[in-house]
């Protein structure tokens with residue numbers, strides 16, 4: 001009797017776990033949008049999980065960090081330039097897709113991951129201008145830190161808008177591109193200020209797990225200043241290669 005009851009209990013438990021598994025732990029193997037931020041984060045990282053440096057890092061925090069960077073934080077849209085490559089460009093992550101802003105493919109799935117040809121070689125390497133200001137390269141530097149920032153400095157920058165990198169290294173030519181300003185002008189730090197400590201740490205863990213990359217557009221190419229609404233879309237002096245097309249595709 002005791003045995004029968006426990007067997008029934010096991011079956012009920014297995015069914016319950018199965019139900020939870022179906023509704024909450026849907027993985028992305030079929031290309032669908034996962035309800036787990038960790039899984040969704042790894043699925044949408046343009047840099048595949050096996051190329052992320054997870055050594056000494058918390059796996060789940062890196063996943064959440066990718067979710068925030070590539071999803072709601074929108075970091076990639078400003079810090080990757082060009083962010084996408086046209087359909088057919090083999091330098092990108094998915095040449096069968098293209099630049100979603102160009103409407104390629106002609107429709108996106110309602111329940112599937114974004115179809116896009118990410119410019120993976122220059123992912124988060126900066127170089128995009130916003131008037132006189134240039135988005136920074138936020139991949140790991142030679143010391144493995146984004147813009148040389150420790151985690152505490154990164155949190156300080158995200159919470160206060162302090163340009164900690166230029167405070168630490170004022171001779172970096174990127175620091176003299178725009179007029180002097182009391183705080184970062186384009187970085188949406190007032191919104192990022194409100195993120196939880198753990199989410200900020202997760203973003204930092206993901207950034208430090210990335211491969212280092214160089215921008216297509218360098219500081220020497222300069223920024224056009226405040227001369228026109230579409231100033232950030234002008235062609236720069238970067239080499240006209242498949243991964244750094246010149247003129248830049250509209251973003």
Ligand code: HEC
Pocket residue numbers: 068069073074075076077078079130133134135136138146147149157162163164165166183184185186187188192203
């Ligand atoms: C609207 C465009 C935009 C978005 C979105 C954006 N950034 Fe930035 N970010 C910039 C620009 C431009 C700069 C440098 C100049 C400035 O803001 O005045 C910058 C600077 C930085 C710096 C260097 C700060 C320093 O002083 O060392 C880091 C690190 C950074 N961003 C990380 C991020 C992360 C992480 C995200 C997403 C959570 C993000 N950015 C989202 C545009 C953006």
